[in-house]
Amino acid sequence: MSEIRKHYFLHEYCIIAEERAKRPSDFAGAVRGSEKNDSENCVFCGGNEEKTPPATAVYKNGEVFADTGEKRVRNWDFRCFPNLYPALSPASSFPESFGKKSEVIPGFGFHEVIVESPVHGKKLEDFSDTEISGLMKVYRDRVCHYAAHEKISYVSLFKNSGKAAGASQDHPHSQLIALPVCPQVIEKELIAIRDAQKCPYCALLEKEKISPRLILENNDFIAFAPYYSTVPFEVWILPKKHISFLGELSSGLLFALGEILRDILRSYAKLFGDLPYNHMFYQLFETTEYHLNLRLLPRLSTAAGFELNTGIYINTVSPEKAASYLKGNE
Numbered sequence: 001m002s003e004i005r006k007h008y009f010l011h012e013y014c015i016i017a018e019e020r021a022k023r024p025s026d027f028a029g030a031v032r033g034s035e036k037n038d039s040e041n042c043v044f045c046g047g048n049e050e051k052t053p054p055a056t057a058v059y060k061n062g063e064v065f066a067d068t069g070e071k072r073v074r075n076w077d078f079r080c081f082p083n084l085y086p087a088l089s090p091a092s093s094f095p096e097s098f099g100k101k102s103e104v105i106p107g108f109g110f111h112e113v114i115v116e117s118p119v120h121g122k123k124l125e126d127f128s129d130t131e132i133s134g135l136m137k138v139y140r141d142r143v144c145h146y147a148a149h150e151k152i153s154y155v156s157l158f159k160n161s162g163k164a165a166g167a168s169q170d171h172p173h174s175q176l177i178a179l180p181v182c183p184q185v186i187e188k189e190l191i192a193i194r195d196a197q198k199c200p201y202c203a204l205l206e207k208e209k210i211s212p213r214l215i216l217e218n219n220d221f222i223a224f225a226p227y228y229s230t231v232p233f234e235v236w237i238l239p240k241k242h243i244s245f246l247g248e249l250s251s252g253l254l255f256a257l258g259e260i261l262r263d264i265l266r267s268y269a270k271l272f273g274d275l276p277y278n279h280m281f282y283q284l285f286e287t288t289e290y291h292l293n294l295r296l297l298p299r300l301s302t303a304a305g306f307e308l309n310t311g312i313y314i315n316t317v318s319p320e321k322a323a324s325y326l327k328g329n330e
């Protein structure tokens with residue numbers, strides 16, 4: 001029997017339809033593996049720094065540098081530079097004010113690539129403690145950098161891993177797009193959060209901590225398959241304390257975040273091998289009402305006519321089952 005499940009605090013629904021017990025191996029066709037990992041001519045690889053725009057931030061042995069003119073910093077750990085094909089650009093002038101009814105706003109914003117390693121085939125699940133917490137620090141720094149800009153209202157930080165997840169480069173990297181507007185998904189959540197007595201994320205955290213959907217936790221974070229899961233093996237990671245954006249994370253918390261993210265990616269790798277997925281941060285720096293969360297969406301299914309028509313996703317693996325697999329119980 002299928003089940004229509006409502007989102008924790010939004011008027012949104014998904015359908016959990018396990019017509020047959022799907023095992024991770026049933027998704028073999030959606031998993032990469034045959035994709036070639038071509039490091040030749042890769043512009044993100046260490047040594048090819050000239051082939052990208054000058055870096056805005058280069059992390060090397062715990063220090064931060066920037067490329068100056070034609071001179072490029074070598075032997076780096078992490079490297080951030082403007083996307084060569086930006087969705088938004090600081091060159092567009094953004095009006096001092098614009099009404100909500102404005103139909104066209106210049107494409108002002110920032111689009112940055114964060115290269116996670118100079119090594120081509122390196123995977124986040126294989127990062128050392130220093131590398132994974134280093135990357136979380138880069139995430140925090142770059143979000144803070146753009147959050148400080150007076151015309152920026154939202155910073156979208158995400159990773160596309162694998163062609164099916166929208167990656168055009170297979171070298172490990174994340175991206176950041178800083179927007180002059182707050183996206184509707186966040187605004188909708190904010191309205192519901194303001195309507196609630198208590199932060200709905202703090203409330204759902206208490207509930208999921210003792211549910212069969214809990215996958216793992218450390219002192220500061222919890223990872224679970226959400227009750228409202230739109231795709232098979234969706235995972236949410238939440239800080240246990242009410243924190244609104246990455247800028248509030250201490251180095252201890254950054255380490256704990258990197259550790260739990262790496263643990264989930266290792267579970268994915270164990271079940272699926274090279275799984276295409278997106279991970280995305282949801283956060284707000286303009287208000288403390290929001291509760292930071294990181295969502296991982298494996299790309300094992302395709303949104304088709306029904307999903308596009310209704311916004312209701314049909315998920316063939318229940319989050320309870322997914323959590324059990326990710327915990328290594330099955």
Ligand SMILES: [Zn+2]
Pocket residue numbers: 039042043044045046119120171
């Ligand atoms: Zn490369």
Ligand SMILES: [Zn+2]
Pocket residue numbers: 199200201202203241242243290291
């Ligand atoms: Zn909260």
